[in-house]
Amino acid sequence: MSVAAPPDRPALPGAGEGGHPRRRSILVVVMLGTILGPIDASIVNVILPTITRSFAASVAAAQWIPMAYLLTIASLVLTFGRLGDILGYRRIFLAGLAGFVAASALCATAPGIRWLIAFRVLQGLAAAMTMAVPLAILTRVFPATQRGRVLGTYAVSISIGLAIGPSLGGALAAAFGWRSAFLINLPIGVAALALAARLLPDLKGQPGRLDLAGAATASAALAGLLLAVNRAQQAGVTPVVTALLAVAAASAALFLRIESRSPQPMLRLDLFRVRALSFGSLAALLNFMSQYVVVFVTPFLLQRTLAAGPGRVGLIMTAFPLSVLAVAPFAGALSDRIDTAGLAIAGTSVCAAGCGLLAAVPAGAGAHEVAWRLIVFGVGTGVFQSPNNSAVMGAAPRQHLGVVSSLLGTTRTVGMTLGVAAAGAVLYAFVPASVLRSAVLAPAETAAFLAGARHAYAAGAVFAALAALCSLVRTGRPTAGS
Numbered sequence: 001m002s003v004a005a006p007p008d009r010p011a012l013p014g015a016g017e018g019g020h021p022r023r024r025s026i027l028v029v030v031m032l033g034t035i036l037g038p039i040d041a042s043i044v045n046v047i048l049p050t051i052t053r054s055f056a057a058s059v060a061a062a063q064w065i066p067m068a069y070l071l072t073i074a075s076l077v078l079t080f081g082r083l084g085d086i087l088g089y090r091r092i093f094l095a096g097l098a099g100f101v102a103a104s105a106l107c108a109t110a111p112g113i114r115w116l117i118a119f120r121v122l123q124g125l126a127a128a129m130t131m132a133v134p135l136a137i138l139t140r141v142f143p144a145t146q147r148g149r150v151l152g153t154y155a156v157s158i159s160i161g162l163a164i165g166p167s168l169g170g171a172l173a174a175a176f177g178w179r180s181a182f183l184i185n186l187p188i189g190v191a192a193l194a195l196a197a198r199l200l201p202d203l204k205g206q207p208g209r210l211d212l213a214g215a216a217t218a219s220a221a222l223a224g225l226l227l228a229v230n231r232a233q234q235a236g237v238t239p240v241v242t243a244l245l246a247v248a249a250a251s252a253a254l255f256l257r258i259e260s261r262s263p264q265p266m267l268r269l270d271l272f273r274v275r276a277l278s279f280g281s282l283a284a285l286l287n288f289m290s291q292y293v294v295v296f297v298t299p300f301l302l303q304r305t306l307a308a309g310p311g312r313v314g315l316i317m318t319a320f321p322l323s324v325l326a327v328a329p330f331a332g333a334l335s336d337r338i339d340t341a342g343l344a345i346a347g348t349s350v351c352a353a354g355c356g357l358l359a360a361v362p363a364g365a366g367a368h369e370v371a372w373r374l375i376v377f378g379v380g381t382g383v384f385q386s387p388n389n390s391a392v393m394g395a396a397p398r399q400h401l402g403v404v405s406s407l408l409g410t411t412r413t414v415g416m417t418l419g420v421a422a423a424g425a426v427l428y429a430f431v432p433a434s435v436l437r438s439a440v441l442a443p444a445e446t447a448a449f450l451a452g453a454r455h456a457y458a459a460g461a462v463f464a465a466l467a468a469l470c471s472l473v474r475t476g477r478p479t480a481g482s
Helices: 023-034 036-054 064-087 089-108 113-132 134-141 144-176 179-183 185-199 212-235 239-261 269-273 275-305 310-317 319-335 340-359 367-394 398-430 433-437 443-473
Strands: none
Touching (some): 023 036, 023 089, 023 134, 023 144, 023 185, 036 089, 036 113, 036 275, 036 310, 064 089, 064 134, 089 113, 089 179, 113 398, 134 367, 144 310, 144 367, 179 185, 212 239, 269 275, 275 310, 275 340, 275 443, 310 367, 340 367, 340 443, 367 398, 398 443
């Protein structure tokens, strides 16, 4: 099979080389719907220590609150991307918004940590739908000459959500309890659903049927891998971990066999022959791993070494997304005019430096010393993401935009999940379990926790450096298949 661009599909009424006539309104709607996921993710990271105390749970159990959400997204986002190509991106996006609102209400009523984890699975199911298709929608309704600028603007919605979430979640948790933090999704979600139902056009990719066998084996491979990583960091390489890895490996092999023979595969394997797509996706995976090392470790660092409450933790954590927000639109616009690889390399290199600075944070550091290091990391992230996404989407054939959009969503969620797991594994390796279970630390315990946090940040720096290497390998500006 070849990945050469197919003949253009019939244009939508009013669409063409200049883009869809309502493209700016569509961008606003997609951004409003997309903002829910980052708000929820950043809120949960900030209030996680509070939830842990509320349910008298261990750090290992609390880690499943973000893990269950991310694991579900990672397992299903590719499937929903292909369904978007088949059924239409509008239908998938609307279903995801409705489901996310309902699942958020359930999270706010959870009677125990196991119930909360179960409701987070439902939230992840809905989030996989909303995450799978936005880049496909925007790539279709905007001309290629504006792709970098539009994806940079779109990244603002993620940054705004990440910026709002920590301060808003911390304030709500401090004033009304952690349950109120989930309720913020309801008014935003209802508004996004109403506007999306009115404005989103009915866009589709390649017609056909869903490759159920491919979808099932891909989900099993991802779920097995991520579950194995999570179990290994808590208990080492046990027979259960070995069995999960075996399931993941067998499922992955079966998935590759099915996709190579299917007349309508869920994911065309020859897409990965395009270096901008394959190495750009890998760079995104590694960048998100470094991000979620930072966002998982830092709230615990602030709480346990600075005795910061949820409100103050949220305020300090806002420094990271605000810096992404300030940089991403300009980096995206610049990528329409210069080589995207150079921007991506520069961005991930700055991220590596930011993680290194966090690893070197001195004992007894004040909040401002953590905040400016988060700003450095955020600037690097903002420089990297939009140009990298533009390169990947520009390399995608038009009829497979939904799948490639969901592939970026998969790299995002798998990277986030592996980042959380890697951070947890490092903490468990270098910090005594008694220290991790303690809410209030003695001076010696504080030093032990800080040492473990430094090792975790160092791991984040390695992930970011590898992302820079991948960006270097995929040099050159891709030609759009759309």
